Amino acid sequence: MSEVKQEYNIENAKSQMRKGFIEFPVLLIIGAKPTYAPDILKQLKNANLLVVEGTMYPLLSRLRRSGLVEYEWQESRSGPPRKMYTITIQGKEILQQLESSWSSLDTSVNTLINHYEKSN
Amino acid sequence: MKKVINITLGSIVFAIDEDAYGALASYLEQIKSNLKNSDDIKEIIDDVEIAIAEKFIARNRSEKMAVTVADVEAVIGDMGSPVEFGVGEEGESTANQTDAPKEPVIEPKKRLYRDRDNAVLAGISSGIANYFDVDPVIVRLIFVIAIFFNGIGLFAYIVLWLVVPVAETTADKYAMRGERVTLKDISERVKKNLDDIEKFDYQKTKSAWSPVRSFLDKLFRIIGTVVSFFFLLLRYVAGIALIVFGALGIAGTVSAYSVILLSEKVLFPAEVQLVFETLQGSTLGIMAMVSSFIVITIPLIILIVVGAGILVKRNYFTVQKTITLAVVWIVAAVLAGTTSALQVEQVMQQIGPVEGRFDDSSFEVEWENGSLYGNDRSGHFIYEDRRETATETIDVTKQEPQPQ
Numbered sequence: 001m002s003e004v005k006q007e008y009n010i011e012n013a014k015s016q017m018r019k020g021f022i023e024f025p026v027l028l029i030i031g032a033k034p035t036y037a038p039d040i041l042k043q044l045k046n047a048n049l050l051v052v053e054g055t056m057y058p059l060l061s062r063l064r065r066s067g068l069v070e071y072e073w074q075e076s077r078s079g080p081p082r083k084m085y086t087i088t089i090q091g092k093e094i095l096q097q098l099e100s101s102w103s104s105l106d107t108s109v110n111t112l113i114n115h116y117e118k119s120n
Numbered sequence: 121m122k123k124v125i126n127i128t129l130g131s132i133v134f135a136i137d138e139d140a141y142g143a144l145a146s147y148l149e150q151i152k153s154n155l156k157n158s159d160d161i162k163e164i165i166d167d168v169e170i171a172i173a174e175k176f177i178a179r180n181r182s183e184k185m186a187v188t189v190a191d192v193e194a195v196i197g198d199m200g201s202p203v204e205f206g207v208g209e210e211g212e213s214t215a216n217q218t219d220a221p222k223e224p225v226i227e228p229k230k231r232l233y234r235d236r237d238n239a240v241l242a243g244i245s246s247g248i249a250n251y252f253d254v255d256p257v258i259v260r261l262i263f264v265i266a267i268f269f270n271g272i273g274l275f276a277y278i279v280l281w282l283v284v285p286v287a288e289t290t291a292d293k294y295a296m297r298g299e300r301v302t303l304k305d306i307s308e309r310v311k312k313n314l315d316d317i318e319k320f321d322y323q324k325t326k327s328a329w330s331p332v333r334s335f336l337d338k339l340f341r342i343i344g345t346v347v348s349f350f351f352l353l354l355r356y357v358a359g360i361a362l363i364v365f366g367a368l369g370i371a372g373t374v375s376a377y378s379v380i381l382l383s384e385k386v387l388f389p390a391e392v393q394l395v396f397e398t399l400q401g402s403t404l405g406i407m408a409m410v411s412s413f414i415v416i417t418i419p420l421i422i423l424i425v426v427g428a429g430i431l432v433k434r435n436y437f438t439v440q441k442t443i444t445l446a447v448v449w450i451v452a453a454v455l456a457g458t459t460s461a462l463q464v465e466q467v468m469q470q471i472g473p474v475e476g477r478f479d480d481s482s483f484e485v486e487w488e489n490g491s492l493y494g495n496d497r498s499g500h501f502i503y504e505d506r507r508e509t510a511t512e513t514i515d516v517t518k519q520e521p522q523p524q
Contacts, residue, residue: 037167038174052200057167061160080130080173
């Protein structure tokens, strides 16, 4: 009956936090305007939402399969053909829902953070 | 000096040196094996290839400068370890990942492959040795010794050659050894493979075996395909036959029973009619019928399920189900046996020996019996007139209640 003490892995916790909701930012980026996959990554990096690139492709494929986004092939002069992702009507609806749930989450977490900081 | 290979990634041609190719190929393979349960592996792999192509271009690799291991490693560093692909794919595994951050969740399953890298003939012994973690020499010895027992060793070897697949890809080779795959292993494995390839090539040119071996390998592969096709055919034929047989059996039983149950006004000889009526008339009779129905239909249902199982390659019978079915069947069988034995006795008593009534020529003999029965039951003698005898006995049974 010995309990193994597991070390808290802060890096892992951070990446879980990002991974958990990364679909929302990706939808926001594609929703703003049609975007190439590498540009989605660039924008995520610019917004300081660093994701491992590898997680991106399964995610995009899953979003497409659920009908939230679709893509078109675009020829490129300098490189391979690229996928231009656009958001669908269904995707926009989902995005709105995610947005409202995010803002309510945001206020609740902020309330808790304020509470925590006042008490310290 | 290194060999250079031409490959296409996202429809762009790249020159890539051997080592880098090995690393890249196994990276893509690892991703694939991490996506096993995904519906659109192809789409994701295409995306990844395109992304890698763009990265190579960004690293200024023209057709004149071959892609090197350093390039591949840098790109892999950007893309992330193959495990990441699997995690993003399934929502559930993210939760598991929190508990054990670095370890892959599922223990790799060991599979039996032929290990051609360490083969003497077809790689069967070394494959088996890998599977059971023993020295291949021991397995080879067992095969050779077994040849002297009516050639069992030879026969087994040939069957295994037909049935067991070769470990072709790196993923197969990992599965063969039951090792789990991590990114760190890949570069080591690739290096080791390249060493092996050099050694192997050298051996191959020297060995007189190799043409014979590759010929035999091809031959066995062809035979294997033919045999497995026949097995497939056999499977379908057997499965369908079982289902059809079971269905016909059930249909037959159901119609037989419905004839018995609904037969009041159906055209049957009076005696048969009487048997049916007695069956329906008493609880004992109904019990006999229900239980015997169960006894007959359970095996027929099992036939159908087994047939379906053969068709779709699934075993539908858990231990629990099998035991339940067996118990139900045994209970029904015992019930059917006892109730129908009692019922037969009752019917016999009610209508007397059936044969005598139909067959006039044997009447004289049966007459003795008839009178005996009459005596036993009610001390009532049979009339001498034949026709009246028949009607009389039936009347008796209808008017008088059952003795007992």
